[in-house]
Amino acid sequence: MDTMQGKVKRQWELEGLDCANCARKIEDKVQKIEGVSSCSVNFVTKTMTMETAAGYEESAIVEAKKTVKALEPHVNVKEKTQGSRKLYNNSGHEHEHKHGDEHDHQAADGHKHDDADGHSHGHSHEHGEGDTRKILLRLGGGGILALAGIFLPVEGVVELLIFLAAYLIVGSEVVWQAVKNIIRGQVFDENFLMALATIGAFAIGEYPEGVAVMLFYQIGELFQGLAVNRSRRSITALMDIRPEFAYLKLGNDLKRVSPEEVAIGDLIVVKPGEKVPLDGTILEGSAMMDTSALTGESVPRSAGPGSTVLSGFINRNGVITMQVTQTFGESAVSKILELVQNASSNKAKTENFITKFARAYTPIVVITAVLLAVVPPLVISGATFSDWIYRALVFLVISCPCALVVSIPLGFFGGIGAASRSGILIKGSNYLEALNDVKVVVFDKTGTLTKGQFKVTGIYPSGGKSKDELLRIAAYAESHSNHPIAESIRTAYGEQISKEAISNYNEISGHGIEVSIEGKTVLAGNARLMEREGIAYEVPEQSGTVVHIAVDHQYGGHLVIADEVKEDSLQAIQTLKKLGIRKTVMLTGDASSVAEAVGKQLGVDEVHAELLPQHKVEAIEKLDREKSHREKIIFVGDGINDTPVLARADVGIAMGGLGSDAAIEAADIVIMTDEPSKIAVAIGISKRTRMIVWQNIIFALGVKAIFLILGAFGIATMWEAVFSDVGVTVLAVLNSIRALKVKDQG
Numbered sequence: 160m161d162t163m164q165g166k167v168k169r170q171w172e173l174e175g176l177d178c179a180n181c182a183r184k185i186e187d188k189v190q191k192i193e194g195v196s197s198c199s200v201n202f203v204t205k206t207m208t209m210e211t212a213a214g215y216e217e218s219a220i221v222e223a224k225k226t227v228k229a230l231e232p233h234v235n236v237k238e239k240t241q242g243s244r245k246l247y248n249n250s251g252h253e254h255e256h257k258h259g260d261e262h263d264h265q266a267a268d269g270h271k272h273d274d275a276d277g278h279s280h281g282h283s284h285e286h287g288e289g290d291t292r293k294i295l296l297r298l299g300g301g302g303i304l305a306l307a308g309i310f311l312p313v314e315g316v317v318e319l320l321i322f323l324a325a326y327l328i329v330g331s332e333v334v335w336q337a338v339k340n341i342i343r344g345q346v347f348d349e350n351f352l353m354a355l356a357t358i359g360a361f362a363i364g365e366y367p368e369g370v371a372v373m374l375f376y377q378i379g380e381l382f383q384g385l386a387v388n389r390s391r392r393s394i395t396a397l398m399d400i401r402p403e404f405a406y407l408k409l410g411n412d413l414k415r416v417s418p419e420e421v422a423i424g425d426l427i428v429v430k431p432g433e434k435v436p437l438d439g440t441i442l443e444g445s446a447m448m449d450t451s452a453l454t455g456e457s458v459p460r461s462a463g464p465g466s467t468v469l470s471g472f473i474n475r476n477g478v479i480t481m482q483v484t485q486t487f488g489e490s491a492v493s494k495i496l497e498l499v500q501n502a503s504s505n506k507a508k509t510e511n512f513i514t515k516f517a518r519a520y521t522p523i524v525v526i527t528a529v530l531l532a533v534v535p536p537l538v539i540s541g542a543t544f545s546d547w548i549y550r551a552l553v554f555l556v557i558s559c560p561c562a563l564v565v566s567i568p569l570g571f572f573g574g575i576g577a578a579s580r581s582g583i584l585i586k587g588s589n590y591l592e593a594l595n596d597v598k599v600v601v602f603d604k605t606g607t608l609t610k611g612q613f614k615v616t617g618i619y620p621s622g623g624k625s626k627d628e629l630l631r632i633a634a635y636a637e638s639h640s641n642h643p644i645a646e647s648i649r650t651a652y653g654e655q656i657s658k659e660a661i662s663n664y665n666e667i668s669g670h671g672i673e674v675s676i677e678g679k680t681v682l683a684g685n686a687r688l689m690e691r692e693g694i695a696y697e698v699p700e701q702s703g704t705v706v707h708i709a710v711d712h713q714y715g716g717h718l719v720i721a722d723e724v725k726e727d728s729l730q731a732i733q734t735l736k737k738l739g740i741r742k743t744v745m746l747t748g749d750a751s752s753v754a755e756a757v758g759k760q761l762g763v764d765e766v767h768a769e770l771l772p773q774h775k776v777e778a779i780e781k782l783d784r785e786k787s788h789r790e791k792i793i794f795v796g797d798g799i800n801d802t803p804v805l806a807r808a809d810v811g812i813a814m815g816g817l818g819s820d821a822a823i824e825a826a827d828i829v830i831m832t833d834e835p836s837k838i839a840v841a842i843g844i845s846k847r848t849r850m851i852v853w854q855n856i857i858f859a860l861g862v863k864a865i866f867l868i869l870g871a872f873g874i875a876t877m878w879e880a881v882f883s884d885v886g887v888t889v890l891a892v893l894n895s896i897r898a899l900k901v902k903d904q905g
Contacts, residue, residue, distance in 0.1 A: 166196060166210050166211065166212060166213065167210070167211050167213065167216050168208065168209070168210045169208075169209055169211075169216075169220070169238065169239075170206055170207070170208050170209075170238070170239040171206070171207040171208075171209065171223075171236050171237065171238055171239060172205055172206060172207075172236075172237045172238075172239050173185070173200065173205045173206070173207055173227065173231075173234050173235075173236060174205070174234065174235040174236075174237060175231075175233050175234045175235060176200075176202065176205045176231070176234050177384070180349070180564050180565075181230065181231050181234075182200040182201075182202040183200070183564065184230050184231075185200050185207065185226065185227055185230055185231065185234075186198055186199060186200040186207075188226045188230060189207070189209065189223045189226050189227070192219055192222045192223060192226065193215065193218075193219070193222075194211050194212050194214070194215025194218060194219040195209060195210070195211055195212075195215070195219050195223070196210045196211065196212055197209075197210045198210070198223075199506070202568055203568065203569065203572045206239065207223075207227075207236075209223060223236070224236050229343055230343070232339075291381065291385075294377070294381055295381075297328055297329065298329060298374060298377055298378060298381075300328050301325045301326070301328035301329035301330075301370065301374060302325075302329075302374055304321060304322075304324055304325035304328065305322065305325040305329075305367065305370040305371065305374065307321060308321040308322045308325060308366065308367065308370075309367055318366065319366060322361075322366035322367065322369070322370050323361075323366075325370045326357065326361070326366075326369060326370045326373060329370060329373050329374050329377055330353070330354075330357060330370075330373035330374075330376075330377065333350050333353050333354055333373065333376075333377075334350075334354045334358070336350040337350035337351045337353075337354040337355075338354075349884070352555050352556055352558065353372075353373065353376055353556065355552065355555060356372065356552040356553070356555055356556045356877065356880070357369040357370075357372055357373045359548060359549070359551075359552040360372065360549070360552065360877065362548075363545040363548055363549055364545075365549065368876070368877055368878075371877075371878070372556070372877040372878065372880075372881055375878065375881045375882075375885075376881050376884075376885060379881060379882075379884070379885025379886060379888075379889065380885060382885070382889045401492060402418050402434040402435070402436035402437075402470060402471070402492065403434075403436075404416065404417060404418070404436065405417070405418045405420075405421050405427045405436035405437060406427055406428045406429070406430070407420075407421060407425060407426075407427055408425075408426040408427060408428055408480060413428055418436040418437055418470070418487040418490075419486075419487045419488075421436070421437055421483055421486075421487065422483070422486065423483055423484060423485065423486060424482065424483065425482070425483050426442070426480055426481070426482055426483075427439070427480070427481055427483060428478065428479070428480050428481075429446075429474045429478070429479050429481065430474065430478055431446070431474055431475065431476050431477065431478065432473070432474065432475075433473070433474050434470070434471065434472070434473055434474075435448070435468050435469065435470055435471065435472040435473070435474060435481075436470055436487070437470050437483045437485060437486075437487055437490050438467070438468070438469050438470055438483070438484050438485040438489075438490045438491055439467075439468060439481040439482050439483040439484045439485075440465065440466070440467055440468075440481060440482050440484060441462055441463060441464050441465065441466045441468060441479050441480070441481045442464060442480050442481060442482055443464060443479065443480040444463075444464075444477050444478050444479035444480060445461065445462060445463035445464070445477050445479070446461075446462055446474045446475060446476050446477035446478075446479050447459040447460070447461055447462075447475040447476050447477075448460045448461075448462045448468060448472040448473070448474060448475065449472065449473040449474075449475050450469075450471075450472050459475055462479070467484075468481060469490070469491040469492070470487070470490040470491050470492035470493070471491055471492040494823075506587070506588055506589060507571055507587075507588040507589045507591065507592035508589065508592060509567065509571075509592060509849075509852055509853075509856075510567055510568060510571060510588060513560075513563045513564065513567050513856070516560070516563070520558070520560055521558065521560065524554070524555070524558035525555065525558070527554065528551040528552075528554045528555045528558070529551070531547060531550060531551040531554055531871060532544070532547050532548045532550075532551035532552075533547075535547045546873065549873075550870060550871060550872075550873050552877070553870040553875055553876065553877055553879075553880045554867060554870045554871055554880075556877060556880035556881060556883075556884055557863055557866045557867050557870050557875070557880045557883045557884060558863070558867070560859075562855065562858075562859035562884075562887045562888040562890075562891040562892075563855070563856060563859050563860075563891075565888055565891070565892055566855045566859070566888065566891035566892050566894065566895045567852055567855060567856070567895075568588075569892060569895040569896075569898075570848060570851050570852040570855060570894075570895040570898050571588035571591060571592075571848060571852065571898075572588070572898075573848070573851075573895055573896060573897070573898030573899045574588070574591050574844055574845065574847070574848030574851075574898045575588065575591060576898075576899050577844055577848075577898060577899050577900065578591070578840075578841055578844050580899075581837065581840050581841075581844070582830065582831040582832040582834075582837060583828060583829075583830055583831070583837050583840065583841045583844075584815065584828065584829040584830075584831065585827070585828050585841070586826075586827050586828065586829075587827070590810055590827040590828055591844070591845050591848060592845065592848075592849060593791050593809055593810050593845075594791075594793075594810060594841055594842050594844075594845035594846075595842075595845050595846055595849050596789055596790060596791045597740065597790075597791045597792070597793050597809075597810065597842060598739070598740060598741040598742070598786060598790040598791065598792075599740070599741060599742045599743075599744065599782055599786060599790065599791075599792045599793070600735055600740050600742075600743050600744070600792075600793045600795065600838065601743075601744040601745075601746060601778075601779060601782065601792060601793065601794045601795070601804075601808065602743070602744070602745050602746070602763070602794075602795050602796075602835070603745075603746060603747065603775075603794075603795065603796035603797060603801050603804075604745055604746075604747035604749055604754060604757060605643065605722060605747065605749065605797075606643070606796075606797035606814060606833075607795050607796055607797050607814055607835060608724060608725060608728045608731075608745065608757065608761060608835060609722040609723060609724050609725060609728070609757065610722060610723045610724075610725055611643045611722065611797070612643070612647075612722065612723065613643050613644050613646070613647035613704065613720045613721065613722050614647055614651075614720065614721060615630070615647055615648060615650075615651035615718055615719070615720055616701065616703055616719050616720065616721045617699075617701050617703070617718065617719035618630055618716070618718055618719075619697065619699065619716050619717050619718070619719070620715065620716035621697060621714050621715060621716040621717075622713055622714060622715055622716070624715050624716055629708060629715060629716045629718070630648070630651060630652050630718070631652060631654075632676065632681055632683075632708055632710060632715065633648050633652075633683055633706060633708055633718055634648050634649050634651075634652035634654075634656060635656055635660060635661060635674075635676045635681070636672050636674050636676065636681045636682075636683035636708070637649060637672065637683060637706075638656045638658070638661060639661075639664050639666075639672075639674075640666070640672065643722075644704055644706065644720050647720050648706065648718065648720070660676055660677045661674060661675070661676055662674075662675045663675040667684065667688065668771065668772070669687070669748065669771035669772070670684045670685060670687050670688040670691060671683050671684015671685055671688040671706070671707075672684060679710050679711050680710070680711055680712070681708065681709070681710055682694070682707075682708070682709040683706055683707070683708050684706065684707065685705065685706070685707065685750070685769075686698075686705070686707060686750075687769075688707065689707050689709065689714070692709065692712065694707075694709045694712060694713075694714050695714060696709075696714050696717070697714070697716075697717060699717055699719055701719045703719040703720055703721040703722075703750075703753055704719070704720045704721070704722065704749055704750060704753055705717050705718070705719055705720075705750060706718045706720065722753075724757060724760060724761065725833075725834070725835060727834050727835060727836040728761055728835050728836075729760070729761050729762070730836050731834075731835035731836040731838060731839060732761050732762055732763060732835075733762070734836060734839035735838065735839050735842075738839055738842050738843070738846075741790075742764050742765065742782075743762075743763045743764050743765075744763065744764065744765040744766075744767070744778075744782065745757070745758050745761075745763045745765070745766045745767070746767050746770055746775045746778050746779075746804075747766075747767070747768050747769075747770065748768075748769065748770050748771065748772075749768055749769070750768060750769060751768040751769060753768070754766050754767075754768035754769075755768070772801075772803060772804070773803070775801070775803070775804045776803050776804055776807050779792065779794060779804055779807050779808055780807070791809040791810060792808050792809050792810070793808060793809070793810045793811075793812055793838065794807070794808035794810075794811050794812070795812040795813075795814070795835065795838060796811075796812075796813060796814070797813060797814035797833075801813075801825075802824075802825040803825075805825040805826045805827075806825045810827050810828060811825060811826040811827050811828070812826055812827070812828045812829070812830060812838060812841075813825070813826030813828070813829050813830070814829075814830055814833045815829040815830055815831045815833070828841060847898065848898045851894060851895060851897055851898050852895075854894060855891040855894055855895065858887065858890070858891060858894075859887050859888075859891055862883050862887050863883055863887070865883075866879055866880060866883040
């Protein structure tokens with residue numbers, strides 16, 4: 160359970176949630192409950208995320224459960240968060256873990272499907288294998304009866320009874336669901352449309368067609384359910400990175416436990432072929448680590464004593480003993496699962512548009528159908544009611560906006576899944592869609608375009624000090640800082656730092672550090688710090704980041720620290736330009752000389768150096784004013800001081816491997832591999848996903864428009880009507896699965 164600013168966020172598993180339309184209805188209704196500030200239902204992972212205002216937690220939950228039961232009686236609501244433990248299996252479902260057990264319903268392997276209550280519902284888009292068999296038997300029985308009615312020489316009441324029996328075997332469920340929905344005040348859904356159309360066909364004497372249409376509709380629904388299941392499994396298979404167990408080392412014994420039970424500081428053993436269950440540091444042994452599940456890198460990394468390994472890595476060969484540094488809830492794998500599962504709560508504009516469109520579209524079509532049934536027979540001479548009622552019924556069946564409601568969220572989710580397979584975590588389909596309109600990419604320098612692994616390359620003492628003495632003072636001054644530059648100075652010094660010698664530590668943002676060392680006031684920082692304190696300093700000849708040192712207001716010399724450019728930074732900027740990015744910009748707090756040198760090497764269009772964190776925000780705002788309304792800006796950064804800029808840009812991208820937690824939290828997209836070239840890959844995935852989503856929209860609406868016109872003119876029969884509904888949905892869903900398969904852009 161997350162609590163933030165007086166709001167409480169909880170997640171629920173909706174067991175048996177089997178259609179996208181139902182997910183939309185639940186989301187709409189729960190959002191209107193008093194005290195609920197936001198609600199999103201993820202159809203793919205069957206998760207409802209609800210945020211409530213303080214004081215409303217319990218009442219809102221009771222109301223939400225009632226709402227879900229009223230809308231979808233077969234759906235069971237189960238809380239996903241138990242205490243502080245978030246338990247997911249690979250498909251995002253809560254999963255109570257017993258020692259050494261296996262997954263109960265492994266979605267990725269295709270053996271068992273998700274429909275937890277084990278029976279098919281009125282509009283079941285989701286069928287377990289037992290259900291599929293039952294449905295096929297029922298459809299077969301109904302089909303044989305219908306054929307008997309067509310070919311046996313019967314008429315009148317006997318014929319009606321045979322077809323009625325066939326109809327009830329095939330479609331009673333749909334009719335019953337429609338009746339229940341009408342009682343609950345939900346008239347316009349596909350059950351209602353199908354029941355109305357087929358009962359209408361019986362009313363005007365078209366018995367064979369009434370049964371055949373229901374039969375075809377149910378077969379189509381079965382295919383649609385299988386198609387949705389397949390895409391769900393493809394997506395959840397990507398998420399199959401949750402470790403099942405950990406071998407806890409207790410003295411000389413190993414105990415197999417659930418990853419949640421391991422504490423920070425515990426020792427665990429990982430054998431060849433096993434997933435690393437928690438984040439930690441290797442103490443003994445070495446192995447090749449397959450990191451592809453987290454980073455998308457195909458080449459295994461070697462890891463030995465002292466190496467940091469993350470949960471989700473797969474140990475390829477050696478036996479390693481490691482010390483755990485994060486609890487399971489905070490581990491890399493847990494964060495990734497949470498990010499991807501919550502991604503659908505941030506919906507893209509296209510997705511929201513389709514939801515609104517479906518809400519207005521169905522009632523309009525129903526009113527049009529009523530007018531079509533009633534007006535022509537009264538106005539046109541010779542027109543019969545039965546003919547126009549039939550046309551109106553055809554018109555109704557065609558109108559169902561199922562294809563859009565199901566396939567579009569799946570398309571976006573597929574894109575997000577494909578990105579996560581490439582080591583790019585996108586926190587919502589709105590950010591995935593926004594990448595299409597990016598024209599300006601702004602980079603931080605250190606840790607983003609450069610490795611952020613600094614080395615002291617020059618020590619220039621002044622005022623009679625020795626190199627060793629200057630390095631020692633600098634290391635003591637920087638002993639409390641987490642900045643990479645401070646770390647490089649401490650590494651270069653390489654000796655134990657006595658904490659007792661240090662007092663009055665004060666960090667001056669954007670300037671440096673003021674601290675007392677052994678009773679002397681030491682200043683360590685950039686040239687601005689020296690100017691601010693009125694200390695004359697030497698201008699270095701060597702290019703790099705410069706740390707000036709002053710002791711008791713006397714200049715003591717300077718250190719030069721250099722940083723290497725990442726291997727793929729140049730390729731990243733070139734690929735972005737090929738993808739149509741208009742401008743690349745680099746913002747850095749580093750010295751102008753260093754920034755200009757890196758900018759020139761990489762071919763960046765604009766370089767702004769010596770910026771404080773607030774100046775970076777101002778630079779983004781200036782770029783924002785210069786661009787057109789539709790264009791979007793990306794900011795790519797990695798450090799704590801990048802948090803405000805990440806939040807201010809249209810799309811904030813954080814480097815997740817080395818990046819700070821605050822930056823990862825504030826970003827909209829996280830790159831797990833720390834490779835800037837992945838930005839181009841993300842934009843490529845975004846363009847491809849948008850293309851697939853729009854193909855579905857144009858295809859579905861185009862086919863519907865043609866059939867609506869044909870239906871109104873009496874050319875299309877119910878057979879075509881059902882194809883235009885169910886057939887189009889199946890094809891659109893299968894097209895959405897393509898979003899998962901991504902060609903590398905880099």
